[in-house]
Each structure stands twice: as structure tokens, then as C-alpha cells.
Amino acid sequence: MTRSSTPVRSLTAIGTALTLTLGLAACSSQDTLTVCTSIPYEPFQFKDSWQDNKVVGFDVDIMDLVAKELDLKQEIVDIGFEQIDSGQALEEGTCDVAAAALTITPPREEVMSFSDPYYDAKQALGAKPGSKIKTLKDMKGKVLGVQRDSTGFAYADENQDKYEYDLKTYNDLGKLREAVLYDQVDAAINDVPLWTSKVTDDQRKLEIIEKYDTGEEYGYAVAKDNDELLSTINEVLAKxxxxxxxxxxxxxxxxED
Incomplete structure (x- = not known):
């Protein structure tokens, strides 16, 4: 969300309850709610080859509800995850909302404001079927893949000395998953639903070997001063x-349950 005091459009037609001084980010259309994400992150946001590479997913559908509440249309901005993680995309007005399966953490809360949590996310160790890796204890001397700037990376980095594996980082989930499939790494850590989606929907299956309850929760993020939009997001989640x-x-x- 931009820090500008100029709103994208008049919201009076929506009704006084939704007349917000949002200061929505400057974008290609005055009728849009711009949403930053980092693709692919299935099942939360990814390109569906069956729909001409249209961006779809859980976060996309929820943000459609938010946009509808504001009488706007969602416009998705696909950028590097580091720009979302640092708060740069929101601070500079690249987008109004960050919706990227974003775990709520104290460092992120310093640079952006989070909605109420909408998903409890555990970490999981994924590997190819038939792998001899059954636990992190089996990773001694082997290569563990992680996504850069993710909470999976934080978990792997925290336990590296304990289990004595080497870390190899990737910029996005797609590249991380390919690394496991093509034996560039022995296993990888990422959020449970991301592995689950691949396990159920892709013929080149990966197995969830082990899960770790790290107490993580996903939230949607806005710029620090955008209380009005944050309130609307929370209202839409509750509704x-x-x-x-x-x-x-x-x-x-x-x-999953």
C-alpha cells in the first residue's frame, strides 16, 4: 500500500461503511486492488497451464473476496519474494496487499502490518519416493535444499550444526522442487501444503518424509500505516x-483437515 494520501478511486458508491482513505498504490487501472505475490507457490498462487497460465490458488480466491468487498478487481503483481519479505513492495507502493503464503514473524511485523492469521503452517521434509532419507538425522553429510528468505530456510539453518548437512538455496519453490526431482539435493524443506499439493497433483511425486510443528501462521500484509485496508481484510476473513x-x-x- 502506498503512503500517498490520494486514493485510487472514490469509494462512496460502495456505501459509507466502506468509504476508506486507502491511498491505494498507483497502478495501471483505478479500479484495481494490486496484490503482490511470488509465483509459483502452489496451492496458494501458481499459473494454471489448463487456463492459459492464469494465476490461480487459495490466496488468489481470498483476495478476490477482498477486492469484491471494495468494489474493485484484483490485479496480481508477480515479483521476487525478497521484495515482499523485506516490506519493500508495500513501502514503495508496488502493491496494496502482499498475499504470498507469508508467515507472520517479528522481523516482518517491523516493516509491514499483518491480518489475522488464516492458515497454520508446519514445515516438512520432502524427498523422492524410495529415498533412504527418513528423518533429518539421515541428512548428515548430504545436501538439503531450501527456498531463500523462507521460514523453511530459517528452520534448516537453525538445525544445520545439529544434523551436519550442507544447505543449498533456491529462489522459488519450482526450482527447489526440480532440484529434488533431479538429484541436485538429497531432500528439501518447505511448508506442508506446498509439498502436499505436489504429492497429490503431479505424476512426478515427492514424499513428505517428516513434519515439524514450528507454530507458524500465514497472514496477508499491508503497509504499516494502512489500518483501513487491514480492517477490511480481517472483516472479509471473518465473514x-x-x-x-x-x-x-x-x-x-x-x-487437508
Whole structure:
């Protein structure tokens, strides 16, 4: 969300309850809510080859609900995850909302404001079927893949001395997954639903070897001073849980209990 005091559009047509001085980021259309993400991060946001590479996923559907509440259309901005993680994209007005399966952490809370949590995310160790790796203890002297700037990286880095593996970092989930498939690494750590989606939807399956409850929660983020938009996001999350929209979207893209 930009720090500008000039709103993208007049919201009076929405009704006084939604007349917000949002200061929405300057973008190609005055009728859009710009949402920054980093693709691919299936099942939260990715390009669907069956729909002409349209960006789809859990976060996309939830942000559509937010945009609808504001009588706007969602415009997705695909950028490097480091620009989201640092708060740069929100600070500079590249987007109004960051929706990228973003774990709420104290360092991130210093540079952006988070919505209420919407997903409890555990970490998981993934490997090829038939792998001899059964636990992190088996990774001694081997190469563990992680995604740069992710909480999976933080977990792997914290335990590296204990289990004596080498770390190899990748910029996105797609490259990380390919590294496991083509034996560039022996195993990899990332969020559970990201492995689960691949396990169920891709013929080149990977197995979840081990899960780690790190107490992580995902949230949507806005610029530090954008309380109005943050309040709307929280209202939409609460409303969608009540009317069943959240459950429908959850089962559509994630499906686990």
C-alpha cells in the first residue's frame, strides 16, 4: 500500500461503511486492488497451464473476496519474494496487499502490518519416493535444499550444526522442487501444503518424509500505516468463515483437515 494520501478511486458508491482513505498504490487501472505475490507457490498462487497460465490458488480466491468487498478487481503483481519479505513492495507502493503464503514473524511485523492469521503452517521434509532419507538425522553429510528468505530456510539453518548437512538455496519453490526431482539435493524443506499439493497433483511425486510443528501462521500484509485496508481484510476473513466461503476455498485448494 502506498503512503500517498490520494486514493485510487472514490469509494462512496460502495456505501459509507466502506468509504476508506486507502491511498491505494498507483497502478495501471483505478479500479484495481494490486496484490503482490511470488509465483509459483502452489496451492496458494501458481499459473494454471489448463487456463492459459492464469494465476490461480487459495490466496488468489481470498483476495478476490477482498477486492469484491471494495468494489474493485484484483490485479496480481508477480515479483521476487525478497521484495515482499523485506516490506519493500508495500513501502514503495508496488502493491496494496502482499498475499504470498507469508508467515507472520517479528522481523516482518517491523516493516509491514499483518491480518489475522488464516492458515497454520508446519514445515516438512520432502524427498523422492524410495529415498533412504527418513528423518533429518539421515541428512548428515548430504545436501538439503531450501527456498531463500523462507521460514523453511530459517528452520534448516537453525538445525544445520545439529544434523551436519550442507544447505543449498533456491529462489522459488519450482526450482527447489526440480532440484529434488533431479538429484541436485538429497531432500528439501518447505511448508506442508506446498509439498502436499505436489504429492497429490503431479505424476512426478515427492514424499513428505517428516513434519515439524514450528507454530507458524500465514497472514496477508499491508503497509504499516494502512489500518483501513487491514480492517477490511480481517472483516472479509471473518465473514468468509461464517458464510462458508473460506471452507469452500480451503477444500478446493488445500483439502487437508
Amino acid at each position: 468468509s468463515r461464517k458464510n462458508g466461503d473460506f471452507e469452500e476455498i480451503y477444500q478446493k485448494w488445500i483439502g
